[in-house]
Amino acid sequence: MVDLTSKYGPIGISNESWVHRLITHNVSEREDAFRIGVRARDGKCVISGVVNPRVYRGAWVDFEEAPIRRWITDMEDAVGVSKINSLQNGFLLKSDIHQLFDQYLISVNPDDNYKIVVFDDDYLGLDGWILDPVCRDPADPHRVSSQLLRWHFCQSVLANVRGAGEPIFEHNFPPGTDMMIEIREGPYAQERLEMEFASRLRAVG
Secondary structure (H helix, E strand, O other), X not given: OOOEEEOOEEXXXXXXXXXXXXXXXXXXXXXXXXXXXHHHHHOEOOOOOOEOOOHHHOOOOOEEEXXXXXXXXOHHHOOOOOOOOOHXXXXXXXXXXXXXHHOOOEEEEOOOOOEEEEOOOOOOOOOOOEOOHHHOOOOXXXXXXXXXXXXXXXXXXXXXOOOOOOOOOOOOOOOOOOHHHHHHOOOOHHHHHHHHHHHHHHHHO
């Protein structure tokens, strides 16, 4: 038995499984309230601090609203039965950082002063930065949920601190690629196909 410790105290060994997470796509008009609200509250990528230079003309190229999980409390601001479109359940990120966040390669530890933790090559130099306070103002009832950030951080630890880690999914398929074959022959094929079908159905729903 090996005793491991860190500056936060003892490190235990957990057999908890992580939740497979795929790239999220906002495709339904029902998500407009979430999209508009997150943009108005944050106005920038809250992990990198990059401000949208095109906001004056309503353009949000390269900025995306990143949902975290189905867990919110500002009920009057939620959309739909699942409440997944509550402002507490997301923040604004640059597109490339959103992809890293969705695959548990970057996260935020709310129990360490909202420190940003990078679980992959830190080519953007973001490890150790602090989540921008614009999205977590204690006086704002629609601030991003610290419980949700804690959940995502724990999932990131589970997904990465385990041998070779979990697979990174390809989602930017080159022209001419049969996307369905690529997904079907890749890791977690069933889960990825279900997500793709659900996204397409929402788009026409």
